[in-house]
Amino acid sequence: MSPNRPRVSPGIWGTVLLFLAGLWVLMAPYFVGYQVPGHPWRNPGRNDVVVGAALALASILGLLLQIAFWLQGLAEAETRRAKAGHLPSDQPESTPRPG
Amino acid sequence: MSLVNGDGPPVPTPPAASLVAQRPGGRPAAPREAEPQMAAPGGYRSRGNGRAWSRWLRVREASRGSSGRCAVPGMLAASREGRSTPVRVGKHLAAFSATTLALLAGTWLLLAPWILGYQAGVTSGWTNATLTDFWTGVGVVVLAAVTLSLYAGTLLQELREKGLLSQRRRTAFSAVSEEGANGLAARGAPGAAPAAVSGARADARSEAADIDRMLLPLAAALLADLTKRQGAPVTPSAPASGPGGENQ
Secondary structure (H helix, E strand, O other): OOOOOOOOOOHHHHHHHHHHHHHHHHHHHHHHHOOOOOOOOOHHHHHHHHHHHHHHHHHHHHHHHHHHHHHHHHHHHHHHHHHOOOOOOOOOOOOOOOO | OEEOOOOOOOEEOOOHHHOEEEOOOOOEEEEOOOOOOOOOOHHHOOOOOHHHHHHHHHHHHHOOOOOOOOOOOOEEEEEEOOEEEEEEHHHHHHHHHHHHHHHHHHHHHHHHHHHOOOOOOOOOOOOHHHHHHHHHHHHHHHHHHHHHHHHHHHHHHHHHHOOOOOOOOOOHHHHHHHHHHHHHHHHOOOOHHHHHHHHHHHHHHHHHHHHHHHHHHHHHHHHHHHHHHHOOOOOOOOOOOOOOOOOO
16 A cells, blocks of 8 residues: 555544444433333433434544545545656656556 | 845845855855745844744745645645655544544443432442443443544554654663763763763754654744734745855
């Protein structure tokens, strides 16, 4: 891989897991049974739904922003490479150009 | 065209397109490229101030990214082996923000049963809601901490690769050897001191260069701000070649 290409941090997988954890917290009151649909809200159910939604939202936003920045960096790296004379940036300068 | 300096009369300057830096020996250096976007503040332009001028030029050149413009907010430009490479801050900011929020949410989940009052005490029987929230909170906190450390590692690695952070940290040994060598040199111990002193001074020099490199974009942004506030003319002028001038 070219050193100029943007790299994806392994932490992105942690963010994916945090998103799944947020979904679990959001749905746990109904799965575990301390909040019944249609009944009045109780403290644990309301708390878990709000916190789970916030966690899932923050994780998915972070994930989408990182993907967007990664794609932007990829596009810029390609543009730089094209401007540098169609030479892959990890090849030595002495490599003859094709054509 | 002339720029007024604070401590002297206006100094006439040649047109920007024909700027040629004079070396102290009289031999002209390579002509500098005319840069109409940024001008040195008043203090950097005067007769006999060649050292400050060349320092300003270095700051300006180091602040430029691959596009040739000055450093913009959200991007740090670093020059390594003659090639400028930007460090995107937004990507890391998004990652750190999301993970920090997750860390806070996990901590809240961990403590919510007692703060909201749906768990009476720590030792009394835990309800289903408490068990779920507590252990989910523990898992989220651990996961967020691991994710945060992974992001921090990636950021540090990227900064090292782009030359904004030292490749090698200053070790306790080098600090001790520097102090010891200085002590030996002060006591006049021949033979033992010179090697240790030269190694320690090389360390100190490389660290100073690293710090300089890290601070250059900040200094350039400050200079641009100052220039904008003072309303200085936008065309730079040639450095005067005084007797103490240093041109690079």
